[in-house]
Amino acid sequence: MVETSKIVVDAVEFQRAMAAAIAVAGKEPLDLVQFRIVADELVVSARSHTEAIAVEVSTSYLDVDYDRDGHFEITKAEARALNAMRMKKEDPDEELSLGLLVHEAYVQRTDESGLGLGLRAVKVRRNGNPYESVLGDVPHSLAAAAREPATSAQPKMDGSQWSLVGKVAKELDVRLMVWSNSEPGSDTVRTNVAGAGVAMLVLCSDLGREEDNERSSEPPESATISLNFEDVAKSDAVPKVVTAKPPKGLA
Known part of the structure; x- marks a missing residue:
């Protein structure tokens, strides 16, 4: 070695x-x-x-x-x-x-x-055990989320999340597009964000979280709005992050 x-x-x-x-x-x-x-x-x-x-x-x-x-x-x-x-x-x-x-x-x-x-x-x-990951497989998880069909649900983010997406766009000097593949009418909306070489996923919920709860060290009250990338099914063909795009016709 x-x-x-x-x-x-x-x-x-x-x-x-x-x-x-x-x-x-x-x-x-x-x-x-x-x-x-x-x-x-x-x-x-x-x-x-x-x-x-x-x-x-x-x-x-x-x-x-x-x-x-x-x-x-x-x-x-x-x-x-x-x-x-x-x-x-x-x-x-x-x-x-x-x-x-x-x-x-x-x-x-x-x-x-x-x-x-x-x-x-x-x-x-270096953090932790070299053979383990705390965050999970983030790139493959984002690619898998983006491959799911887009729905008619509108993207949803709170003010701090919109500011965060804007900051990312500025840091990377890239144009970003957003779309959702959540079920229409869902209390929790999953918004995909993508641009050249970058992919993001943002969860926003109306389930009564306290302000700024999404940035706290404790998971939100509802497990349905907490990202978990610990276990990701991966194929031998690794999708590139930048290939994630919404279906034609979506802004």
């Missing part, structure tokens, strides 16, 4: 994906950002009890122990530290890359641009 796995990604895409995931991540024990290799891409994900997001990041190099490092998680605080080393293009045509060295106990970020010497390193602690 290799001591560390290495993933090299587009630095600008990574920085944007991290900012969006940090915005969505919930409170303890869901105060985490997850990294998962899906179809040779790095997907950065996060979720609370009522919101979830997955963002694709282009990779240029993968040398990964998939059993141990095919997915890994860090706390939101560590994610902020990992993303604090900002990289800016001095030339529009310049390609900025960064590396992630994944150990069973830590994740180290390096600057892989230019000579690729791995300088300017930032190291953060």
